[in-house]
Amino acid sequence: MLKKICKLAKDAGDAIMKCYYSSKLINISYKIDKSPVTNADKISNEIIKNGLFTILPNVSILSEEDIHYIKYNKNWNLYWLIDPLDGTKEFLKKNGEFTVNISLIKDGIPILGVIYAPFFNILYCAYKNKAWKVDSKGYKKKISVVSSNIPKFLISRSHPNKKIYDLLRKTKQYTIEKLGSSLKFGYIAEGKAQIYPRFGATYIWDTAAGDAIVKAAGGRVITYSNNEEKDLNYFLISEKSLMNPDFLVLS
Template sequence: MQAPAITAFLPATLEAGAEIMRIYESGETATEIKDGGSPVTAADKAAEAVILRHLAELAPGIPVVAEEEVAAGRIPETPAAFFLVDPLDGTKEFLNRNGEFTVNIALIVNAAPVAGIVYAPALGELCFGTTGEGAECALVRDGVLADRRSVRVRAPSAEGPLALASRSHRSPETDAFLDRAGVSGIVSAGSSLKFCRIAAGEADLYPRLAPTMEWDTAAGDAVLRAAGGRTVTLDGAPLRYGKRGRADAADFLNPWFVASGAVVDPEILSAAGA
């Protein structure tokens, strides 16, 4: 079946965000540690249940790969079209109470993220986009979108690109890349908000030279691509989704990548993988 427009999934995103905030404001911080060492909270599980219910109603014929479902061993087949869901990207940000966590829903078609929504409920910020239709960002006030505006990536200034780096997962390789790229400044940010900052023309570059999973990146990547940006691996190829059955990597594990509003020098990319 053909998926509804991405705006049809806004209620799911907003309701999931409300569930997260209910738990966030209660101060509940009990966590479990999954295989691989990442934390999971009641907010992750509650938000994912909301999203799965909505997706089953809106697009019953499209499989959903969701982070906590995968952790529980419930992994559907991934045909040409499927959803990728991270109900709470930035669980460490959630636990550290800095507000930089997001709800993420993305539609993948033929290994590309063609539509996505990213919502930061503690900040009241939401961005969404669809390939060929552009991207928008908005504020959320009392569960309603306000100040909607179209967004587009910008060209870096003559002083060099403004870079974003992960607040919780920065690596020495990332720092070395940033040195080579001649950035004008570095701003730390959590979760998939980094993609949205570039999509909105507020920054230029986000190198991720550390492990991520596809559900961490798909929604933000979709918004960025809809806004005219790109996310490429270190060989310059677009980051692809639905990666399974590889002998040398776990299912849905991303390679290192660089997200940007402009083309990144191939020599810098190749040096990053050296």
């Protein structure tokens, strides 16, 4: 099944790239939170949903593009969670840092994750506590996190936050790289970076696939709190359960 999901993510990525390179005007609209959505988001969404229905027709699908039609159900113990185009702002900036995210959630935990970066033709995937990267030449290798005495921090390119610099002041030596979309999870999982702090609004479809991949690679994804560390929660109970708290991704 993981191979089928990887193929599906690539199919969606191919469709996104046709829009990316198209000379035609990209249709842009804006959601309530003022985040952009394009025809590429919608095309990718339909490809993924149709493909998932073919693979597992009895499993519900929750997509970022369909949140207005959600009926929250505590009995959703198994469901697909997708972000058809993560990093729409990066897509519009033409910097290539956008991804297709597909994950399978069971009992509130991401058990399968696929992140595909179509511009770079790089894919990360995980299932059953094993994580892999498929590079642009099609070479697949198992990946794992790597610690460092001088950790590299990944910072969201389009969502800066002052709390991050408060955290940096607590670290003696470090390097920083700005990066868009769920590529940050992939970089942590394969050992290119060690810490990704995210403060501010994110949603469960932004993190689920990356969460599965980082944990399968030996890393952690935890809430950022002075009181206690918790895993992110993917149970669907109410509209509030779509939002993530502040979190850290760690090698």
